[in-house]
Amino acid sequence: MKLILFGLVLSFLIGCGFQLRGIERPEAQSFDSIYIDGSDVDSDIHRILEEKFKRSNVQVSVKSSAAKYTVFIADERNSRRAIAHSSGQIISEFGITQEINFHLVDNKENVLIIEEQVSSERFYTFNDQILDTSFQEERLLREEMQKDIIEQIFRRINASIQEYQNKIE
16 A cells, blocks of 8 residues: 555656756757856856756867857846845845846857846845854855756757757758
């Protein structure tokens, strides 16, 4: 009986599309090289995006002339604002936002993506009694937001390149 119940629960989870966080299937890309240009080349966004392309078997070139496509990442903005106050006018909840602008061109300077903005937003409860935990929660949320933004950029680049290649074929 327990085995049947376990089998039903497992098949339900598989059937509903449940996937553990952090498990990623590399997607087959329709292009083989890209150059990532950014105003802050040492940023985490740049590094994580580069790793994502490499895991998907796309060569990340060190020169724009050696790549078929170039993505320009600019204007990374982070903000934090108070959302809620307690009865004593102490901030009890914050909202954090991260926004990045990017655009994509091919090696012939054809624009595939005109300046586009991606963003991610999260909220967290602030506890002034346990500051370390609140700051650690914000740091973890910012890391999660970066991954979300990278995924948005990655999908948009892939879709734009596929659409572009279908037009020229």
